[in-house]
Amino acid sequence: MYPEERQQAIASLVSAKGRASVAELAQAYNVTTETVRRDLAVLDKAGIVRRVHGGAVPARALHLIETEVSERDVTRSEQKDAIAAAAAEFFPPGGATVLLDAGTTTTRIAAQIPTDRPLLVVTNSVPIAARLAAVPSVSLHLLGGRVRGVTQAAVGDQALSVLNTLRVDIAFIGTNALSVRHGLSTPDGEEAAVKRAMVRAANYVVVAADSTKVGREDFISFAPVTSVDTLITDPEISPADRGVLSEQGIEIICAGGAS
Template sequence: MYAEERQQAIAELISTRGRISVADLSSTYGVTTETVRRDLAILDRLGVVRRVHGGAVPASALTATEPGVGEREYTRAEQKDAIAAAALDFLPPPGGSTVLDAGTTTGRLAALLSSERELILITNSVPIGARVAPLTGIKLRMLGGRVRGTTQAAVGEEALAALAWLRTDVAFIGTNALSLGHGLSTPDSDEAAVKRAMVRSANHVVVLADSSKIGREHLVSFARLDDIDVLITDDGIDDNDHKSLTDQGIEVVIA
């Protein structure tokens, strides 16, 4: 196979499968990892793929755009429901405290809470706050600040100042993307700042992310992988990604 043919085949494979490692491409096409890296460098310059730590992703996987809550609510809904149900096992004991990040998967977790559960819950999400407020066993604390229309989440100095004084048992964090090289990331810097503060405020960090987020990267990183204790995802996670994350000391739970 000529180099040009191999590069075209690599581009088509990445477009179909999403993130692929250098090692997998080397094995698939029977060439050295150095040759694969040269092929990826050429494809990256052409704007066909984007190189990430250990491999490559489709060019569309690296983006600064952000879909709104309404658009994301029904995307991969079955997987998000399963992830939220699995997250119940990681709630603190009665009377404990948790931070619940804004997001459609964390919102599903909030929808599973009942009045019988005794919990201090802190959130920056307007929809989550509205959903939890009537539950008598839950002491709700809303973070203030400017509310972003895209995510319906409070961001800015008020939210950051409140989080700086908190130490919670568990933080449930959503993310737009997760990769080995860039950690957890999101398109908006204000949103990233609040997520970063939530991670720092918690003794235990549980990330809720369906498998489509894994191997992707967005503009602003808000946490390293070693900041995470648990990742709850679905069975669509790539075996290599699963191993890489567990090698980082992360408990990976398949919902």
């Protein structure tokens, strides 16, 4: 295979999968990791892919446009359901406090909330609040502020002023992207500020993110990976990504597969 043919094949694979590691590409095309890095450098310069720690993502992965909740909710729904089921094991005993971030995966986690114990739940998500409002065992606190239509999340100074006074037992956080270099990241500044405050408010942080978000980097970082206690993802996470995140002291749980 000529270099140009291999580079075209690499670009197609990265575009289809959303991310590919250097080691994975080297094995797929039977070349050295140094050759893959040179190929990625060519593709990055051409604006076809974006090099990230340990691999590459499509160039479109770094942008400011977010998809609507309805579209994201049906994307990788099987993986998100498995992640939510695994996250349910982390709900604390009765009398504890829980923060639920906005997001399609965290909304699934809210659906798994146990009803056999009293819990105080704080959220900035309109869909999560609507789901939990009728649950007798939940004392629900909905953060105020401007609601972003694209994520249906409350953002702004009103939400931040409350979060900055809180200390909770556990927070379930969603993220658009996650890498060692850039941490947890998202396209919107106001959303990032709320997520940052949520991470700071929690004694224990669980990030729920499917494997397509691992290794990606979005516009604004809201927390370093070292602030994460547990990452719940799916078995498609690459061994390289899993290894580098584990080295940061993060517990990795692959929902639906070996942990």
